[in-house]
Amino acid sequence: MSRVLACAPQEAKLPVVARGRYVEIASERDEPVCRGTAAYMDRVIEAVFAVIDETPPDRRFVRFEWLELDEDDPVIGGGRASFAGDGVLIRSDVYLVEEHELVHAVQMMSWPMPNDFLFEGYAVLLDGKRLWHDAYPWPQSASLDDLLEAPNVAYEDYDLAWFVVSQIALDHGFEGLRDFWHAVPRGSSAAEVRAAYQALFGRSIDALVEPYVVDYPDPIGPTEVERRACDFALCPAGEPAMWQQNQWSALGPAGCEDDPDAIGPDQRLLEWGDVWRDYTLFGEPAYYGFDYHAKTSFSVSACELNCDNVATGIENSFEGPPFLSDPVFRGWQSPVRVEVRAARSDLPAAAPGALTVTRSSEPPG
Numbered sequence: 186m187s188r189v190l191a192c193a194p195q196e197a198k199l200p201v202v203a204r205g206r207y208v209e210i211a212s213e214r215d216e217p218v219c220r221g222t223a224a225y226m227d228r229v230i231e232a233v234f235a236v237i238d239e240t241p242p243d244r245r246f247v248r249f250e251w252l253e254l255d256e257d258d259p260v261i262g263g264g265r266a267s268f269a270g271d272g273v274l275i276r277s278d279v280y281l282v283e284e285h286e287l288v289h290a291v292q293m294m295s296w297p298m299p300n301d302f303l304f305e306g307y308a309v310l311l312d313g314k315r316l317w318h319d320a321y322p323w324p325q326s327a328s329l330d331d332l333l334e335a336p337n338v339a340y341e342d343y344d345l346a347w348f349v350v351s352q353i354a355l356d357h358g359f360e361g362l363r364d365f366w367h368a369v370p371r372g373s374s375a376a377e378v379r380a381a382y383q384a385l386f387g388r389s390i391d392a393l394v395e396p397y398v399v400d401y402p403d404p405i406g407p408t409e410v411e412r413r414a415c416d417f418a419l420c421p422a423g424e425p426a427m428w429q430q431n432q433w434s435a436l437g438p439a440g441c442e443d444d445p446d447a448i449g450p451d452q453r454l455l456e457w458g459d460v461w462r463d464y465t466l467f468g469e470p471a472y473y474g475f476d477y478h479a480k481t482s483f484s485v486s487a488c489e490l491n492c493d494n495v496a497t498g499i500e501n502s503f504e505g506p507p508f509l510s511d512p513v514f515r516g517w518q519s520p521v522r523v524e525v526r527a528a529r530s531d532l533p534a535a536a537p538g539a540l541t542v543t544r545s546s547e548p549p550g
């Protein structure tokens with residue numbers, strides 16, 4: 186969500202509880218903020234700048250306010266980003282970590298405000314923890330023109346915005362998405378959006394919601410494929426852990442306030458653990474097996490556009506007996522985002538959860 190405000194809300198300033206290079210976190214809550222959270226928000230911001238091919242300002246420009254949630258009368262009921270002074274104010278009365286709003290902060294600092302479907306759709310695409318996981322086809326009942334010119338896309342239509350933006354990235358790349366964004370200033374009519382698309386890409390924008398042809402190898406050959414919204418994840422991690430031969434290992438959080446790499450708490454994926462450490466794994470097409478020991482879960486998501494899967498979103502494993510799947514082939518061409526998670530109620534842990542990934546170029550025999 187986002188609202189463009191003329192000025193920042195005039196309220197007593199909340200105390201700042203953490204500072205990073207680009208963000209400060211202020212909190213109204215008694216809950217702790219895990220020690221690595223501000224640095225993680227910095228890394229998310231840097232990753233968004235990298236995707237959109239812009240340079241971050243060399244200063245703290247995001248203030249993140251974590252508010253108490255009044256269930257009966259929420260201040261926001263989610264997160265919201267707004268211009269404030271020469272930066273961006275994010276206020277959230279639900280989650281502490283709002284990658285979606287951090288994407289908005291980067292957009293607002295970098296590019297002019299476009300029509301809302303671009304603003305929201307791009308933020309949903311770059312948030313690998315988006316609530317929308319089913320990549321269903323464009324609904325017959327949806328009006329593309331209504332979406333294109335909506336001054337504020339309704340929350341229940343964010344998946345449509347995600348659909349259209351991901352198809353632009355699929356067909357024209359992130360560079361094409363950037364060009365189109367700049368050609369659709371906020372307030373453009375559907376006719377103006379259509380004309381801008383036609384001028385840039387030489388075809389009707391309707392192509393984005395119509396089947397497209399994929400040229401599969403023989404004997405299948407060119408085949409008409411129904412479009413679906415695409416998966417994508419940012420890779421915000423710092424120094425990558427390295428492969429040792431064909432094994433790669435990563436530890437989960439050992440604590441919250443006392444672990445410099447712990448991120449959270451974040452109840453968004455509560456059943457998967459609300460505190461985590463993040464990693465980047467350099468993937469290549471191979472067979473991968475995952476061996477995981479509690480606490481709670483891990484997730485992996487490739488940092489590349491994936492429009493093939495029927496379902497999108499992170500893969501995960503849950504608490505239980507040590508989990509060792511048969512190795513499965515993954516055609517990863519890009520870095521992969523890995524989170525190893527724990528429940529805050531289990532922290533601090535003398536023996537944090539551990540994930541070991543094994544890769545092989547041969548199918549399991």
Ligand SMILES: [Zn+2]
Binds near residue numbers: 186285289304305308
């Ligand atoms: Zn939003």
